[in-house]
Each structure stands twice: as C-alpha cells, then as structure tokens.
Amino acid sequence: MGAAQSAIVTGANGFIGSHLVRILLQRGWTVHALGRSSKGDAWHDRVLKSLAEAGWAASPADLANLHCHEADLARPDLGFPGALPFRPATPSVLVHLAGDTRFVPPDPVAQRATNVDGTLNVVRALRPVTAQIVHVSTAYVSGDRTGLVRESEADVGQGFHNNYEKTKLEAEVAVQALCREYGLPLTITRPSIIVNDTVTGSSSAFTHLNVLVEVANRIQEYYGIGDGEVVNHEIRVPVNPAARPNAAPVDPIAAALALIMESPAAAGKTFHLCHPVPQANADVFDMVMAAFGINGKINLSYVSQLPPPLTRTEEMIARAFHVYLPYLNQSATFDLANTRAIIPDYDRMFPAVTVDYLHKVIAFERATRKRDAAATPRHT
Ligand SMILES: NC(=O)c1ccc[n+]([C@@H]2O[C@H](COP(=O)([O-])OP(=O)(O)OC[C@H]3O[C@@H](n4cnc5c(N)ncnc54)[C@H](OP(=O)(O)O)[C@@H]3O)[C@@H](O)[C@H]2O)c1
Structure with missing residues (x-):
C-alpha cells in the first residue's frame, strides 16, 4: 500500500461504494464514510446495511477503522459549519463516488447540481484533509462515440445519450480545473456498466x-x-x-479501484475500469x-x-x-492501457x-x- 492509508469515501453506501469500503477495511485502511441519513435510517446504520447487502457479515473488529460522518454534498460546506468533524491521522485519499446515476432523472437541473456542483463542494470542503483525489466518473462520458475510446480523451465534441453522461463529463472537466488550481493530485477512474x-x-x-x-x-x-x-x-x-x-461485475471493479488508490503512479492519470473482454x-x-x-x-x-x-x-x-x-x-471499445499498466493482473480479475x-x-x-x-x- 502507498503512504496514505486513510480514505474518505463519498457515496459509501452506494453500489460501488459499499464494495469499496469493504475492500479498503479488509486491506487495513481507515475509512471515513460520508453520506446522508434517510427518512428511516441514520447514516451509520445505512452504511452497515449496505456492507451486509454487499455480502459482508462484518464483525465489530472488522469495523474498528470505519468512521461514518453525515454529509450532504448539495451544501457547499457539506453540512459541516465551521470546522470538519473529523481529522484523519494521515492526509487522506478522497474517493468521490456520490452522484445522481439515473438515466431518466426527474429533474435534470438537480442532477447537474449533484454531479457537478456536488463534486466541487466535496473537493473544496475536504481540501484541508486531502492528499489525493480519486474521482469516479463513467466510461460513458464518451457519449455516442464509436471505435476506440482512449483514457486520455474526454471532450472530443461527442453527443450524449442522456443528462447523466453529459453531467459526468462536465464534472470531470470541473474537478480537473479545481485540482489544478489547488495543486491537488487527481486520478480519474471511469467504470463502464456495473x-x-x-x-x-x-x-x-x-x-x-x-x-x-x-x-x-x-x-x-x-x-x-x-x-x-x-x-x-x-x-x-x-x-x-x-x-x-461493456458490463463489468462490481466486485472486480471495486478491487481494481482499491489497487489504483494504492498506486503512487496513478496520480494525474485517467483509468478505464471496464470489462477487458465484453x-x-x-x-x-x-x-x-x-x-x-x-x-x-x-x-x-x-x-x-x-x-x-x-x-x-x-x-x-x-x-x-x-x-x-x-x-x-x-460500438465503442474502451482502451485499458493505463489500467493494465498499474494492475498487471487486471484481465484475470474478470470472469x-x-x-x-x-x-x-x-x-x-x-x-x-x-x-x-x-x-x-x-x-x-
Ligand atoms: N453503477 C454503475 O453502473 C456505474 C457505472 C459507471 C460509473 N458509475 C459511477 O460510480 C459512482 C457510484 O455509482 P453507484 O452505482 O455506486 O451509485 P449509487 O448506488 O446510485 O450510489 C450513489 C451514491 O451517491 C449518494 N448521493 C447522491 N446524492 C447525494 C447527496 N446530495 N449527498 C450525499 N450523498 C449523495 C447516494 O446517497 P443516497 O443513498 O443517500 O441517495 C449514494 O450513496 C457514481 O458517481 C457513478 O456515476 C457507476
């Protein structure tokens, strides 16, 4: 593992987030899980429920390094007025997974606010405790492109199938500009269909x-x-x-994401996290x-x-x-050169x-x- 062993994970109770939190805890990371309570469940309980749904019967000892913090990324301060309610022992890797993933959102403006403004709120508010950012985007920022899509490419004038794809590309561009301004190392990961x-x-x-x-x-x-x-x-x-x-199961994708987080060579690069042989x-x-x-x-x-x-x-x-x-x-295919360079066993991870x-x-x-x-x- 690299020097940083503390992770801040937004969207920690989500589909990918719950699998990632499990893997990080099992690999010895301290995890600060950020998200919101629902009508029926407190945030902490939602995280535990999602870990169980991800197939992990975790013991109290397994969860000793898990810290849950209620946060709403719609608010510029994430709902932490004044100081942050936690200070990790080491500067952390911030993994930003939270987002509105609906292809048909009831309110496209609200989806953009969550995916674009929410991303910037997270980076700004957590800057004091962040050493590196891993932003989780989607391979489908490629929109309606055909042929080989390279990891180095983003906006090439493509059209989009829906507001979700469009706002995820906008978020990539915005987070890149903000990290450049702050001098924060940024890694972009782009899963395909999970x-x-x-x-x-x-x-x-x-x-x-x-x-x-x-x-x-x-x-x-x-x-x-x-x-x-x-x-x-x-x-x-x-x-x-x-x-x-390009459909890829959640478990190898979360495992690959953890390996990218642990690689010092990942900063500044973009990684497709797609099935190698769809x-x-x-x-x-x-x-x-x-x-x-x-x-x-x-x-x-x-x-x-x-x-x-x-x-x-x-x-x-x-x-x-x-x-x-x-x-x-x-009919697009996704280049995996950066991903395979960091994870030599990548192809073997996918049944x-x-x-x-x-x-x-x-x-x-x-x-x-x-x-x-x-x-x-x-x-x-
Ligand atoms: N699943 C896929 O097929 C796929 C493919 C490619 C890329 N991705 C990307 O991977 C990331 C995670 O996807 P996923 O499938 O795990 O998503 P998911 O299961 O839909 O989870 C989304 C997470 O974002 C949180 N969130 C949304 N708005 C929030 C807000 N205002 N404040 C705090 N938390 C908020 C949700 O919290 P609540 O539970 O409270 O709503 C949930 O934890 C997304 O960024 C997505 O674009 C996913």
Whole structure:
C-alpha cells in the first residue's frame, strides 16, 4: 500500500461504494464514510446495511477503522459549519463516488447540481484533509462515440445519450480545473456498466442484468408461466447481436479501484475500469435463455427497429430496454492501457458471464422482488 492509508469515501453506501469500503477495511485502511441519513435510517446504520447487502457479515473488529460522518454534498460546506468533524491521522485519499446515476432523472437541473456542483463542494470542503483525489466518473462520458475510446480523451465534441453522461463529463472537466488550481493530485477512474456481484449475484442498484432478468420475470408473471415454459416462439428484440455492451461485475471493479488508490503512479492519470473482454449480446441472451430453461424453445430475431404490430411480449421488452438500448447496442471499445499498466493482473480479475452466474442473479432478483413488492422501485 502507498503512504496514505486513510480514505474518505463519498457515496459509501452506494453500489460501488459499499464494495469499496469493504475492500479498503479488509486491506487495513481507515475509512471515513460520508453520506446522508434517510427518512428511516441514520447514516451509520445505512452504511452497515449496505456492507451486509454487499455480502459482508462484518464483525465489530472488522469495523474498528470505519468512521461514518453525515454529509450532504448539495451544501457547499457539506453540512459541516465551521470546522470538519473529523481529522484523519494521515492526509487522506478522497474517493468521490456520490452522484445522481439515473438515466431518466426527474429533474435534470438537480442532477447537474449533484454531479457537478456536488463534486466541487466535496473537493473544496475536504481540501484541508486531502492528499489525493480519486474521482469516479463513467466510461460513458464518451457519449455516442464509436471505435476506440482512449483514457486520455474526454471532450472530443461527442453527443450524449442522456443528462447523466453529459453531467459526468462536465464534472470531470470541473474537478480537473479545481485540482489544478489547488495543486491537488487527481486520478480519474471511469467504470463502464456495473453489474451484479459474481459471488452472490446481488446488486443494490438496478443493473442491466437485472433488467434482462426482470423482463423475463414479468413475462412469466403476465402469462402465468414458470421456468422452462414459453408462450411466444418467435420474439423480435431491437438489439444488435454482435454488439458487446461493456458490463463489468462490481466486485472486480471495486478491487481494481482499491489497487489504483494504492498506486503512487496513478496520480494525474485517467483509468478505464471496464470489462477487458465484453461478451456479445447474442451470447449473453443465449445464456439468459438457458438460465430460464427456454433455450431452443424461442427463436430470437435481432432487428434494428421493432415495427408494429408488437406482441405483448415484445411491448414489454421494448419498454424495459428503452433507456438501456444505447448501451446494449454500443460500438465503442474502451482502451485499458493505463489500467493494465498499474494492475498487471487486471484481465484475470474478470470472469466471463456464465449460466451459473445468471442463476445467482435470477435468485437475487426474485428474492428482492418478493421482499420489496410494495416498496419504491430501485433505480440505476
Ligand atoms: N453503477 C454503475 O453502473 C456505474 C457505472 C459507471 C460509473 N458509475 C459511477 O460510480 C459512482 C457510484 O455509482 P453507484 O452505482 O455506486 O451509485 P449509487 O448506488 O446510485 O450510489 C450513489 C451514491 O451517491 C449518494 N448521493 C447522491 N446524492 C447525494 C447527496 N446530495 N449527498 C450525499 N450523498 C449523495 C447516494 O446517497 P443516497 O443513498 O443517500 O441517495 C449514494 O450513496 C457514481 O458517481 C457513478 O456515476 C457507476
């Protein structure tokens, strides 16, 4: 590990944050977890709950170096009037994960405020205790680009699929300018689409894999059928079978993020945190059908448009896939040169999608569905 062994983590209860906090604590870091209480739960309890959801039955000794601080990044002082309520023993690595990750936010202006102004609030307010910043962006700041996207590239005049991508690029540009002004070393990391944990199949965000599984669940529910049963034998899906959406499981991504935090050579660089060998849609869809026991019983035809009339099944698929289609049909590939240079074993950290993994995702999604039947839907 590098000299700094103290981390300040925003968004610590989030999907990536909870996995990262677990890994950092297990590797001996002191972690200051920043975030907010919800209506029902105090911040500290939310963090503990998220660690349990990330599959960690932590003992009190495991959590001895975890310190939770209530913070709202919408406020310039993060809600710490006067002095900061904590002073780490050593200058810290600030990992900024918090953000509004919705593709369809109810208020795009508020999303920009969270993702751009919130990032600057965090850097400014925590400057006195920060030695280095690791800003978590997204590979999809590349927007609608095609071909090879290099880690060194950012704004090349691309268009965006949604406000989320646009505000994440704006945040990168703004945090770079602020860190330059402050003379603070900045590392930018850009994960791709993060999907379910490889060990448990769980996810605290609604992932692209959850979408595939959930639409199959809904079709089964609508027709009153179970695994291995089908109603329609021909189904059209508006997906390019050869496209390789870059979906990477959360556990290797959080592990890679921790390794980047520990590398003295990471400062000043940008790192794609993407799957090194993404699988083609046709292969993943085949495995999803195998996991539901319906392979060979349905002929999927891949089409660029879904002209009406649509069957009820096709309608359900089209509605569920709508905001995910740009990612399912992406033709950009992400250069991993910087990431592989810092983490020589990077490629070996990523297992391929298998039917066994999808069974875990299905079991997780069904259990969550049952438990949350009446609760607010999760978002991505
Ligand atoms: N998941 C992906 O597929 C993916 C892919 C690429 C990049 N990323 C990036 O990785 C980061 C983490 O993603 P994630 O999937 O872990 O996100 P997530 O599960 O949606 O968690 C977002 C976190 O941000 C916090 N947050 C939002 N607004 C806040 C505010 N005003 N004050 C304090 N905390 C606030 C949330 O707190 P509450 O729980 O209180 O709302 C939550 O802890 C994001 O910056 C995202 O852009 C994610």
